[in-house]
Amino acid sequence: MLSTVLTALPADSDWINFDVPSLMQNFWSATFDGLTFGAIYALVALGYTLVYGVLNLINFAHSEVFIMGCYAVFFTLSFLGFGPSAPNLGIGAIILNLLLALIAAIVASALTAFLVERLAYRPLRKRNAPRLVYLITAIGASFTIQYLIFLWRGPLPEPALTMFIPTPIFEVFGTIIDSQQIIIVVAAVIMMVVVDQFIRRSRTGRGIRAVAQDPDTATLMGVNKEKIIVTTFIIGGVLAGAAALFYVMKIPSGVQYNGGFILGIKAFAAAVLGGIGNVRGALLGGLLLGLIGNYGQILLGSSQWTDVVAFVVLVLVLLVRPEGILGTSLGRSKA
Amino acid sequence: MSTIDGPTPLPGAKASQAAADRQASGNIPGGSADAVRKSGWFGRWSEKWRAMPRQKQWLYLIVIVVIAYLLPVINPPILSTEPGNDFPLALFSMAVYALAAVGLNIVIGYAGLLDLGYIAFFAVGSYTAAMLTSPDSPFFKIPYLWTIPLAILVALCVGVILGIPTLRLRGDYLAIVTLGFGEIIRILATLIPAMKGQVGFQNVGRPPGMGPDGIPIFANSNGTPWYWLALTILIIVLFLAGNLERSRVGRSWIAIREDEDAAETMGVPTFKYKVWAFAMGAGVGGMAGALFAGQVGFVNNQKFDVVTSIMFVAAVVLGGTGNKVGAVLGGAVVAYIPLRFTAIAEYKYLIFGLALVVIMIYRSQGLLPARQRLLAYGHIAYAKVRRTAPIAPAPVTEKEA
Numbered sequence: 130m131l132s133t134v135l136t137a138l139p140a141d142s143d144w145i146n147f148d149v150p151s152l153m154q155n156f157w158s159a160t161f162d163g164l165t166f167g168a169i170y171a172l173v174a175l176g177y178t179l180v181y182g183v184l185n186l187i188n189f190a191h192s193e194v195f196i197m198g199c200y201a202v203f204f205t206l207s208f209l210g211f212g213p214s215a216p217n218l219g220i221g222a223i224i225l226n227l228l229l230a231l232i233a234a235i236v237a238s239a240l241t242a243f244l245v246e247r248l249a250y251r252p253l254r255k256r257n258a259p260r261l262v263y264l265i266t267a268i269g270a271s272f273t274i275q276y277l278i279f280l281w282r283g284p285l286p287e288p289a290l291t292m293f294i295p296t297p298i299f300e301v302f303g304t305i306i307d308s309q310q311i312i313i314v315v316a317a318v319i320m321m322v323v324v325d326q327f328i329r330r331s332r333t334g335r336g337i338r339a340v341a342q343d344p345d346t347a348t349l350m351g352v353n354k355e356k357i358i359v360t361t362f363i364i365g366g367v368l369a370g371a372a373a374l375f376y377v378m379k380i381p382s383g384v385q386y387n388g389g390f391i392l393g394i395k396a397f398a399a400a401v402l403g404g405i406g407n408v409r410g411a412l413l414g415g416l417l418l419g420l421i422g423n424y425g426q427i428l429l430g431s432s433q434w435t436d437v438v439a440f441v442v443l444v445l446v447l448l449v450r451p452e453g454i455l456g457t458s459l460g461r462s463k464a
Numbered sequence: 465m466s467t468i469d470g471p472t473p474l475p476g477a478k479a480s481q482a483a484a485d486r487q488a489s490g491n492i493p494g495g496s497a498d499a500v501r502k503s504g505w506f507g508r509w510s511e512k513w514r515a516m517p518r519q520k521q522w523l524y525l526i527v528i529v530v531i532a533y534l535l536p537v538i539n540p541p542i543l544s545t546e547p548g549n550d551f552p553l554a555l556f557s558m559a560v561y562a563l564a565a566v567g568l569n570i571v572i573g574y575a576g577l578l579d580l581g582y583i584a585f586f587a588v589g590s591y592t593a594a595m596l597t598s599p600d601s602p603f604f605k606i607p608y609l610w611t612i613p614l615a616i617l618v619a620l621c622v623g624v625i626l627g628i629p630t631l632r633l634r635g636d637y638l639a640i641v642t643l644g645f646g647e648i649i650r651i652l653a654t655l656i657p658a659m660k661g662q663v664g665f666q667n668v669g670r671p672p673g674m675g676p677d678g679i680p681i682f683a684n685s686n687g688t689p690w691y692w693l694a695l696t697i698l699i700i701v702l703f704l705a706g707n708l709e710r711s712r713v714g715r716s717w718i719a720i721r722e723d724e725d726a727a728e729t730m731g732v733p734t735f736k737y738k739v740w741a742f743a744m745g746a747g748v749g750g751m752a753g754a755l756f757a758g759q760v761g762f763v764n765n766q767k768f769d770v771v772t773s774i775m776f777v778a779a780v781v782l783g784g785t786g787n788k789v790g791a792v793l794g795g796a797v798v799a800y801i802p803l804r805f806t807a808i809a810e811y812k813y814l815i816f817g818l819a820l821v822v823i824m825i826y827r828s829q830g831l832l833p834a835r836q837r838l839l840a841y842g843h844i845a846y847a848k849v850r851r852t853a854p855i856a857p858a859p860v861t862e863k864e865a
Binding site (some may be wrong): 390437451 | 521553572576578580626629630632633637640641642644645648651652654655715770774777778781783810811812813816817818819820821824825830833
């Protein structure tokens with residue numbers, strides 16, 4: 130299916146070739162790496178999904194919420210004296226540093242999300258703006274934050290900081306799984322389970338579901354809609370902050386003013402793939418997209434193909450099953 | 465969902481709006497039959513324009529067009545972008561931006577679809593022109609002027625291909641898919657060898673004609689003829705867009721923009737017309753791209769970034785979503801400001817990004833607000849109303865665009 134789409138593009142001799150042996154050879158390492166990326170996508174995708182579920186709005190500024198977290202990680206680590214080569218620290222010190230960076234990232238991202246909601250979206254809600262106005266404001270907010278960072282930090286990526294050298298933990302199918310992959314996947318899954326349970330069981334979570342289902346009726350039933358919306362944005366910000374830490378861990382040179390942009394599109398594609406507005410769908414979509422992107426990259430032989438593959442997946446999903454794999458409703462998930 | 469995108473404005477807002485309308489129409493001498501909106505200098509100006517008889521409008525239009533053609537020759541010192549930037553070239557770039565904004569206005573303004581990757585169609589047009597005229601390309605060659613209609617056609621087809629999977633769904637998906645496509649086109653230009661990545665295509669063709677001194681009339685550095693060409697195309701496109709707006713198609717677009725479900729219920733084939741709007745906008749974008757490629761004479765993958773797409777959106781929104789004259793104005797302003805005020809050129813993305821948010825919050829109708837009016841036979845109808853009732857009550861159809 131993929132090949133038919135790609136061959137429909139301008140024909141030339143061998144601009145695309147499928148390197149199947151390479152994929153066979155690296156299948157398991159690509160799988161584990163893809164799951165790691167997928168976990169990061171999933172965390173960011175949750176932010177899109179929650180806001181979409183509650184407000185029916187693609188929060189384009191969510192990619193900037195994420196990148197602010199990345200900058201917070203970068204600054205915290207530089208402040209703590211990390212450099213391009215990993216410092217020789219004990220496990221306790223490493224965990225402490227990571228926790229500090231995590232807290233900084235979560236605070237920065239949640240604050241950005243809160244401010245975007247307060248300054249850009251709330252005034253529109255007050256005047257009952259049409260949907261197009263929301264989308265334009267969202268892209269404007271994203272653009273503004275991106276270029277504020279650009280003016281502040283310049284066009285180049287920040288120097289790479291290494292937090293620790295991943296140590297091999299165990300071996301599966303002849304492929305070594307290292308501590309970094311384990312930390313990212315396990316932490317991401319734990320966070321997503323917590324969010325899932327929070328939305329399913331807590332009082333606030335019930336409010337979120339109620340607003341997603343029908344904001345007017347929810348308000349009549351005594352749900353504070355504004356408070357719920359702010360909470361949703363902040364949850365999205367917290368998850369984006371965590372994703373930012375893992376992202377900087379995985380790609381230390383990825384902290385750049387426009388670094389959130391492509392990741393944002395991929396995370397949104399993940400959310401759509403799993404079913405936008407669906408919390409479990411975001412996890413599934415993220416992991417799937419991470420796998421597909423990684424396989425595609427090895428199959429096609431250049432890392433730039435990951436973005437193209439993610440995009441083609443998004444279009445194909447919209448074409449075949451626009452409601453995503455698990456369906457779209459946040460409001461309808463059971464209590 | 466209904467509180468967010470519900471089509472009905474707050475009852476209070478409607479009442480105060482009507483009050484403002486009455487007040488405004490009372491203030492203007494000889495108050496026109498249309499409900500006049502209190503919308504600042506530009507709004508009042510466009511009201512006066514609508515109240516004029518047709519002949520007078522044409523007269524003014526001709527004067528404006530003549531001035532527009534003479535601009536690079538007069539080079540008025542206040543407007544001039546020199547010494548920083550060559551003024552005729554600046555005018556050309558304003559005209560190309562205006563053209564792109566008019567095309568994008570069809571998509572965003574008329575049909576209410578948010579296209580965030582408009583640069584992709586611009587790029588498609590540029591690459592069409594470059595690959596069929598540049599000596600660097602292995603393909604067959606055709607004269608440059610033929611690439612313009614071809615660029616329209618290719619961009620149109622790409623628009624249809626991209627539109628069909630996404631336009632069946634809600635508008636938001638279109639926004640993200642186009643945003644992704646705007647980025648992907650650049651990556652594809654890098655990855656596909658035929659598109660030559662960063663090396664690009666040099667010596668893109670130009671319209672024929674030699675000056676007396678042996679230099680081609682359409683030399684890359686000679687902005688004036690390029691500006692005249694772009695301006696001519698812009699005027700033609702404006703006429704076509706105006707006619708399209710008043711046609712069955714245009715009325716369907718506006719119906720879709722205002723309420724898609726209602727339009728569908730009334731028998732408007734919404735999907736078909738949405739694809740049309742998207743493809744039309746793409747076609748105009750492709751044409752602007754071909755013009756741009758011809759003037760610059762060099763096309764590579766670095767010239768088309770998503771950022772420029774957002775600038776196009778800013779141009780449409782600034783000018784007034786749904787108003788083609790506003791789109792021209794917005795496009796020209798967005799291109800002009802960084803060229804004229806070179807000191808702030810560095811901040812242009814920040815300025816226009818911020819402008820998007822601020823305009824949407826405080827003045828979502830833009831500089832030249834589009835108005836809901838009778839689209840077919842409007843002039844005759846309004847003239848009759850004016851003759852019979854000097855101050856008529858606000859029409860019921862009056863609604864914020």
